[in-house]
């Protein structure tokens with residue numbers, strides 16, 4: 001169902017013709033005034049708000065100590081309860097902004113459009129810049145009449161929840177939307193913005209605890225304001241049908257029957273994943289684990305924080321700050337880490353990241369650094385380093401003695417890495433190299449004690465955090481990635497000193513990107529031998545072959561993989577590669 005949106009030109013003509021409320025006869029004047037921050041006020045008044053809507057916006061505070069077990073799967077949904085705002089724009093801090101629509105839904109709809117269109121979104125908006133984030137905000141301002149910087153903190157959080165959830169559940173939501181259309185053509189030719197509004201509303205009704213009347217009222221208003229009255233009427237009719245089906249427990253769902261392909265197709269709708277992923281996982285992990293994995297991917301991600309010991313902080317310091325912010329935390333299996341389920345906004349606002357006290361890093365990535373096991377005095381090259389999570393952690397483990405060379409082909413990401421190194425007071429220990437590893441390895445004679453190759457991969461282990469990734473990855477990408485992984489492994493191997501260690505890692509759970517790459521590598525490079533990660537990570541993460549592997553459903557963290565390969569004392573044969 002992806003890629004069914006009408007062509008860009010169709011959207012543009014519709015969009016420009018159908019903003020009757022905000023784009024007045026002199027739409028240029030409206031835009032100019034909007035640019036100056038004097039957005040137009042809607043003709044309608046707040047009297048159209050549902051009774052009690054404003055009251056329901058009293059929400060949960062940041063840094064809430066409230067916790068819940070990780071919610072997963074189709075029936076367990078993130079509960080926002082009273083924090084879900086049903087308010088209209090009337091309570092905004094800016095007296096000039098639109099009083100027409102629910103801000104966070106409008107922003108969510110535009111962000112969803114941006115995510116779905118990707119680069120085409122910039123073309124769609126006819127913008128010169130490629131910064132689609134700016135485009136999105138500019139678009140909301142020009143068409144809906146307000147600036148998103150006026151969103152309150154809770155609204156920003158709601159945008160995140162709605163966007164992530166709607167993206168995750170897209171296939172399931174589209175199946176339902178299509179089922180309620182009178183004909184398939186109606187779904188196929190639906191305006192992109194209208195489709196996003198329907199997806200948001202369906203998601204709110206099916207997966208969030210928002211009162212049905214508020215979802216209907218707010219999304220109908222949004223469709224009317226952003227498109228035209230007829231679009232609002234259509235949203236109204238579809239939502240009422242949906243609510244009835246939900247109340248009578250008769251929502252349409254595909255049956256899991258027929259051959260493997262047919263069953264995978266049904267599961268892909270029910271659990272909202274691409275069919276190829278479902279088929280591949282059933283082949284590798286079996287059906288039960290696949291269902292567990294998809295439930296995990298559909299649930300709220302939780303995050304880990306790593307304390308920055310290089311600035312002299314301890315985990316106890318971090319815990320103290322979290323307690324003072326009333327952010328609930330859990331201890332981690334790693335000394336430098338704590339886990340948090342909620343309260344990231346409070347952590348951000350308190351400046352814990354900006355001040356360099358800690359960094360957001362999953363423990364699965366931290367364990368890769370344990371596999372590297374950096375020792376003071378060692379020379380280490382991180383071959384695909386940016387944005388630098390592992391580089392920084394490795395550097396902090398060197399206790400001020402030793403050096404890390406951070407190489408990456410992406411200049412912008414490398415700059416982020418070096419900024420973070422400065423923030424963490426580690427810049428003296430880290431040297432950046434902007435290069436393609438394959439070319440660098442050919443040209444340099446440098447050799448290192450340890451070489452980490454954290455290879456570009458499918459990211460199939462981090463789908464709970466990267467909601468859009470499942471839809472961006474195609475089966476064909478895997479083949480290409482595996483070729484690149486082999487090439488990078490070959491190049492990285494030439495940088496290892498005789499007797500040194502090559503560490504290969506990914507954030508994938510796919511055996512073909514992990515174990516199979518290593519098996520193929522040692523066949524090509526008999527001078528390297530697999531060394532077990534035993535003693536470097538806890539036993540529960542060690543596979544029969546001696547690799548490190550974290551599994552989301554088994555370890556409640558992202559999926560990751562790492563292998564240690566020792567280079568024989570004689571090193572690589574002359575002229576290798």
Ligand SMILES: C[S@@+](CC[C@H](N)C(=O)[O-])C[C@H]1O[C@@H](n2cnc3c(N)ncnc32)[C@H](O)[C@@H]1O
Pocket residue numbers: 365383384385386387388389390391407408409410413435436437438454455456457
């Ligand atoms: C998985 S990310 C690395 C994440 C990083 N190690 C961390 O922990 O933050 C892969 C990186 O490989 C880089 N990359 C891809 N192809 C490359 C190449 N041929 N040479 C060097 N770097 C490359 C990408 O730019 C990307 O930053």
